[in-house]
Amino acid sequence: MTAATNAIKTPILHRLSALRGWVVPVAALAAWDYCAHTGAGHAYVFVPLEQVAAALWDNLLNGDLELSWAASALRTLTGFAIGATLGVALGGVMATWRIADALINPLYQAVRQTPLMGLIPLISLWFGNDERSKLLVVSLAAFYPCVLNTYEGLSGANRRHLEVGRIFLASRGQVFRHILLPGAMPAIFTGLMQATAFAWLSSIGSELFFDPGPGLGNLMLNGQAAFRMEVVLLAVLVIGLTGYASTALITLVSRRVLRWRPVWQA
C-alpha cells in the first residue's frame, strides 16, 4: 500500500486493517477445526475446539484453572523479582567497580554457558525437589539476562555525555544518577523483557522436572497422564496467552520509561 492510499483510508478501513493480526490465527483455528471433524483418529490429535472450550469451562468452574495459573504466576513473579533485582544489582556492581568485574566475570561467564535445564540435576541434589528448587530455577532464569544487559548498558556509556558531566563538575554519584543509569535504561529494559519471558517459561518447565504441585505445567502433565488432550491443549493455550500478556505489559512500561528515545539512533 502506498502512502497515498494510506492517507485516504476511511475510518472503517483503518479499523479493519488493525485486525490484520488476527487473520492467520483465525485461519489456523478454522483449519484445525476442519481436521478435527474429519475422522476419529484426527480427533485425537486435533482436538475439536468444542472439547477444548468445554474443558476450559469445567476447569474454570472447579477452580482448577485459576489455582494452577495462580501457582505458576506467583512463582514467576517472585522468581522474577528476586532474579531481576539481584541481576541488575550485580550488573551494576560489575560495571562500576573494575575489581568486582575482574573477580566475578570469569566465573560468571563459565556458569552462564551451562544451559539452565542442565543445572537442574545439581539443584535437585543440593536443594531437593520441592517448591524452593522451582523458585531457584525461575530466579536464575531471570538473573542471567539482567546481569548481562545491565552490564552492557552501563559500560557502553556515550563518551560525549560523560564529557558533559565533567564540564559541569558532576560527582561520581551525579554522573551515575543523571548520565549512566538513564543511558543504560534501554539495555536494562531489554534484560527485563528477556527475564520476563525466561521466568515464565522456566516456571512451567520447573513443574515438569521437579515434584508435582499446583501449576499449569502440572495441569498439563495430569491431562497427559489421563489421555485428555483437551486439557493439555488448554494448558498450552493459557501458557502462551499469559506469556504474550506479560511481554505486552512490560513493553508498555518500557515505552513510558523510555519515551525520550529517538526512532533513529545516531
Place this chain on the structure above:
Amino acid sequence: MAFEHPDTASKLSIDRLSKNYILDRKPLRVLLNVSLDVAEGEFVSIVGRSGCGKSTLLRLISGLENDYSGDIRLDGQVISRPGLDRGLVFQDPSLLPWMTVRQNVAFALVNVDLPAPEKAERVAEHIDLVGLKGFESAYPKELSGGMAQRAAIARALVTQPEVLLLDEPLGALDALTRVRLQNELQRIWLRHKMTVIMVTHDVEEAVYLGDRVVIMDPGPGRISRIVDVPHPHPRDRASPELHALRDAVLADLTNGVLS
C-alpha cells in the same frame, strides 16, 4: 628563554602552549608554542585547516584536556581542569536525550549553590534568551538541529561563565539555519558582552562575528596570523569591507594548499 610575566590585564592569556599526543609510541605534536591574549568582552574567531589543533586548543582552555606545557590563565588563574567559569558548546548539541530542554539546561546548575526557585528562574530566563520559550518540556528527539544547538547554548550560558567556548557550533547545521543562528549568537553576545572564543571552519562566519580572526596552520598546530576586524557590531553581512577581509583570510588559509 627568559621567563615572561603573563599578561594579567587580559581576560584569557595563553602563553607558549604546546601539546603532544602519543601515537604508536611516538609523540605527535598537536600544538606548538601557541600564544594568544583575549581581552574581556572580546569575540575571537579561530579558523584553520583540519589538523591545525584548533579543537584541541579549545578543549585545553575548557579543561577537558590538561596535559600540556606552557600557560593558560583565566583572570590570572592557571587552568588545569573543567570549571563553571568556562562554558563549552560542542559541534553536536550533546544534550542528554532523556532530559527535557528545561532539565538539560538545569543540569548545568547541578553543582551551583542557589536556592531552587532562583535556579528555575535562571533556567527559564536562558531558555527564553535563546528563543526556545514554549519548548521547555520537549525532549531532544523532538527538536530540530538548530533548536537543539540553541538549547546547548542556553545550557552553556546558564552558569554565567566568564568565557564562552564554541567548537564549530554551527558546523552540523544547514546553511539557512546557520545564518539564523549566527544572528542569534551575535544578538546574545551583544546583550551580555561576555568573552567568546569560537572555532569554526566557516571563514565568512568567523569574519562576520569576530573582533579578531586567528588563523592557525597545521603540522604542528600554531598561529600563523591574527587579522583584526575593526567593524562595529551589529555588522552588515553584505558590506564590501567584510567581504574583502573574508577573501584575505581565505587566501591565507588556502596558501599552503594551492602553492
